[in-house]
Amino acid sequence: MSPIQVLRLTSSYYQAPRDVNELLDLLDLRRCAKTPWRRLSGGEQQRTLLALALLGRPKALLLDEPTTAVDPEGRQVIRDLIKNERDRGCALLITTHELSEAERVADRVVVMNRGHIVVQGTLDELSGSPEMIVEVSSPVDPAALSAVLSCTVTLDGPLQLRCDTASSPQMISLVTSYLNGVNVSMTSLRTRASLEERYLELIGNENSEVRS
């Protein structure tokens, strides 16, 4: 069967299905609408299955790795669709192992590992408070930098400092001036721990606890 055939057949099971042509356009399936299933690309198959999931105007959608095997263009089509469905009041539960996908579409994230929930919350909650992470060429005194910035500064490693403050041009200027004064170079500056760092940290901690 082709996408248009399976969509038309499946639509006959619903009392008030969505329009098949509308779904073909929405999922960018028009060009392959009459292509047999076996000749569709992985992304086209995935988008056809997603169109099937939408046929009955569901108020809840459960999507298991919806962007897997989908090219970047197709991914954007699916992301737009997820946002549209949310805006019309649909509840969406989307599994993914790709952080970037969760960051792009989710209002909240539930992190699972080895069967249980590690943490859940909004993206901001999971990413933590705003931070500046400064890497330097030689060791510096965190207490001295803390006094300059008026915030807590801790050592993540011998050459990495974590400053509990949002990065602003003023703060960056203060750090640069301080380091110049003690003849130390800044080798990198990150504005805060990304969700990816937080995620890897959480999963890494879990896995090392299991091993130990």
Added chain:
Amino acid sequence: MSYAIEAQNLAVAFADLRAVDNVDFHVAYGEVVSLLGPNGAGKTTAVETLLGFRSPSSGNARIHGLDPVRDHQEVVLRTGALLQRGGVWFPMSPVQVLRLTSSYYQAPRDVNELLDLLDLRRCAKTSWRRLSGGEQQRTLLALALLGRPKALLLDEPTTAVDPEGRRRRVVSYVTDPGPSTDLELLPSSA
């Protein structure tokens, strides 16, 4: 407050493995929640349980406030799903897919006759994903026979079919289709 999707202390175990271990989360209407984790985290098992394709070992799964096992049909009708191991027939049953496919033929064989012939009557209304491997295989064979074919090419037709009478039934049919059919050619690995 009733959420659209809810897992309450949900656990799913396979033998010694707790694939889902007492998880609690919910999704409200108009909200996107991402279940994020590495391979083997239990995400797919959680989703399949929420849809009623697996039964919880303990705890509750709810969609629209309904029990997805007890109220499976209504949950499936009111919920869209995209599953990794899904197919285009999900969530059709043997009788549904046979009736649908028969509409493509001008003179199809009778669906009820095929259900009896392949011993599919008892699972005729079971959704595809909940059929055993043998029941799926016999449904596929029924589909192959729908259009009264003059030739059949069967690739391992008894694979996954249980060794009871059903396997004999498949083999006996393909080796002796009977006087009512006009089957002439049977390249088969049976």
